Amino acid sequence: MQVNKHHEKVVIIGSGPAGLTAALYTARANLSPVVIAGPQFGGQVSLTHEIENYPGFPGGSGPDLIEIMKDQAEKFGARIDMDVALSVDLSHGSPFTVKTGNSEYLADTLIVTSGASPRLLNVPGEAELTGRGVSYCGTCDGFFFRGKKVVVVGGGDSAIKESLFLTRFVTHIDVIHRRDTLRAEAALQQRARENDKIDFIWNTVVEEIKGDDKGKVTAVRLRNLQTGKTWDHPTDGVFIFIGHDPNNSLFTGQLAMDEHGYVITDKMMRTSVDGVFAAGEIQDPLWKQVATSVGQGCAAAMAAEQWLAAREGAAPAVPEIKAAIES
Ligand code: NAP
Numbered sequence: 001m002q003v004n005k006h007h008e009k010v011v012i013i014g015s016g017p018a019g020l021t022a023a024l025y026t027a028r029a030n031l032s033p034v035v036i037a038g039p040q041f042g043g044q045v046s047l048t049h050e051i052e053n054y055p056g057f058p059g060g061s062g063p064d065l066i067e068i069m070k071d072q073a074e075k076f077g078a079r080i081d082m083d084v085a086l087s088v089d090l091s092h093g094s095p096f097t098v099k100t101g102n103s104e105y106l107a108d109t110l111i112v113t114s115g116a117s118p119r120l121l122n123v124p125g126e127a128e129l130t131g132r133g134v135s136y137c138g139t140c141d142g143f144f145f146r147g148k149k150v151v152v153v154g155g156g157d158s159a160i161k162e163s164l165f166l167t168r169f170v171t172h173i174d175v176i177h178r179r180d181t182l183r184a185e186a187a188l189q190q191r192a193r194e195n196d197k198i199d200f201i202w203n204t205v206v207e208e209i210k211g212d213d214k215g216k217v218t219a220v221r222l223r224n225l226q227t228g229k230t231w232d233h234p235t236d237g238v239f240i241f242i243g244h245d246p247n248n249s250l251f252t253g254q255l256a257m258d259e260h261g262y263v264i265t266d267k268m269m270r271t272s273v274d275g276v277f278a279a280g281e282i283q284d285p286l287w288k289q290v291a292t293s294v295g296q297g298c299a300a301a302m303a304a305e306q307w308l309a310a311r312e313g314a315a316p317a318v319p320e321i322k323a324a325i326e327s
Contacts, residue, residue, distance in 0.1 A: 007106040008034050010304060011098055013085050013250070014113035016043025017290045018280025020069040020078075021297030022111045022304075027076035029305045033111075035073070036100055037082045042066030043115040044244075044281075045290060049139040049165050054290045062139075065290070085114075090254045094275040094311075108311075109275050109304040112251065112263060113297060116244035116281040116288075121153065125209035126240075133217025133237045134209060138162035141239075142169045150237035151176050151220055153206055158241035160184035160192045166239065167197045174233070176201045178225060201233075209238055246282050260285055269300035277304050 010026045010033035012019045019035055020042075026033040040046055048062035057065055070080065083100035088110075090096050095106040118136040120126060126134055135141040142165060150170050152163045155177035161184075163173050175192070180202040182189050192198050201222065207230065208221035219232045248261045256264045256272035263271055263283040271278050279296035281288050 004103045005106070006034070006103060007095065007108075008032070009108045009308060010034070010111065010301075011036065011096075011105050011107035011109075012111045012113060013088070013098065014038050014043060014115055014247075014280065014282070015041050015066075015070075015080065016045055016113060016115050016280055016293060017065075017069065018115075018293040018297035018300070019043075019111070019113035020066070020073050021294045022113060022277075022279060022301040023073040023078035023080075024069070024076060025298055025301030026111075026305060027073055027078040029301070030077070031305065031308070032077050032079065034105065035078060035080045036085045036098065036105075037080055038114060038247075039084050041080075041082065042070075047137045047139050051290060054294075085250055088250045088254065090251075090273045090276060093273075096273075096276065109277065109308055111297075111300050111304055112255070112271070112276065112278040112282055113280045113293075113300075114247040114250070114282045116246045118240065119243045119245050121206055121209075121240055121242065123206055123208050125211060129209050129211050129215065129217050129238075132211065132215050135237065135239050136241070138165045138239055141237075142166050145170050145237045147171060148236035149173075149234075150239055151201075151206075151233065151235045152239045152241065153177075154241040154243070155179060155182040155184060156241065156243065157184045157188060158243075160188040162239060162241055163198055164188070164191055164195065167195055170237075171197065173198045174201050174235070175199070176204050176206060176220070176222065178205050179203065206238070244281065244288075246285075248282060258285070267299075268303040269296060270303060275304075275307060277307075 009031045012035045015037040023035045045062040087099045096110045098105040146169045149172045151174045203225045206220045210219045219234045223230045262285045263278045265283045269277045277300040279300035280293040
């Protein structure tokens with residue numbers, strides 16, 4: 001197959017809010033960035049049915065917001081490559097090599113915004129029944145559970161938000177949580193507690209997901225962590241929202257990461273490799289909001305722009321960056 005080779009000033013890996021913001025800022029700096037979209041254009045936000053807490057966007061779907069961000073970045077010259085980064089080589093310094101299915105990029109600077117993916121329960125039956133009653137996305141799959149009973153696993157914002165969304169379709173939801181207090185924000189908790197369709201099963205974990213001979217979910221095997229009691233709880237679907245893991249496989253052994261696999265950055269969004277910046281959930285174990293990812297994407301873009309300017313002989317705006325380049 002013919003591979004297209006390109007030398008770019010800025011390549012951004014990932015097309016969520018962090019990536020598209022970095023694209024907007026570097027495009028407006030005349031750097032004509034390329035965004036490698038990744039397997040899910042828009043990242044996790046594209047799977048979110050409603051965004052209510054992004055300032056200036058009082059309500060609307062995740063895909064709506066992503067479309068607006070994309071159009072705004074493209075208006076100033078950002079280019080979106082609807083491909084997936086398959087390998088990255090940072091070993092020789094800038095320019096870095098990024099290979100996709102169809103292209104090979106040489107990137108003077110790289111901005112990593114590859115985000116995070118839903119965590120798995122890793123219990124028997126989960127892998128086999130994924131797409132057959134096991135789901136990690138209410139927005140994508142809720143419709144298929146009209147008139148059915150489901151369970152939701154988790155106690156954070158995602159679990160409660162998705163439970164509220166699923167009440168549009170299902171007759172009943174049991175939220176299964178391993179503790180007896182929710183991690184979700186207070187406003188979401190209140191809405192869930194007031195919703196007649198939602199009940200909670202506390203201090204309980206899923207040990208197995210069971211299916212019938214047609215390969216459809218029929219029950220979850222539960223265990224109460226306080227009493228040790230186990231039982232089968234009949235259900236038509238299992239929605240799992242127990243957090244996320246950073247999408248770091250392209251960078252293992254190349255960028256410094258913390259013990260949970262998040263890429264380590266400093267305040268300038270610099271990584272351990274000079275000329276490589278990171279923003280959004282790949283480097284943020286804490287906040288993980290559209291608003292924080294946007295801010296980090298903006299900072300990474302400005303730092304990358306200053307890094308390029310410094311390298312090209314223009315006066316660096318931030319002495320810290322100059323020192324980093326010279327060291
Ligand atoms: P999260 O906040 O990390 O919550 C994960 C939940 O799953 C926790 O309740 C945790 O229990 C439980 N859990 C983790 N591993 C488990 C396991 N192996 N078995 C059973 N339960 C397990 O994850 P999230 O809800 O996906 O949210 C991630 C981030 O995105 C958060 O910062 C959140 O604020 C943000 N977010 C925000 C919104 C919003 O609208 N503001 C919406 C979605 C996500 P414990 O509580 O016991 O640890």
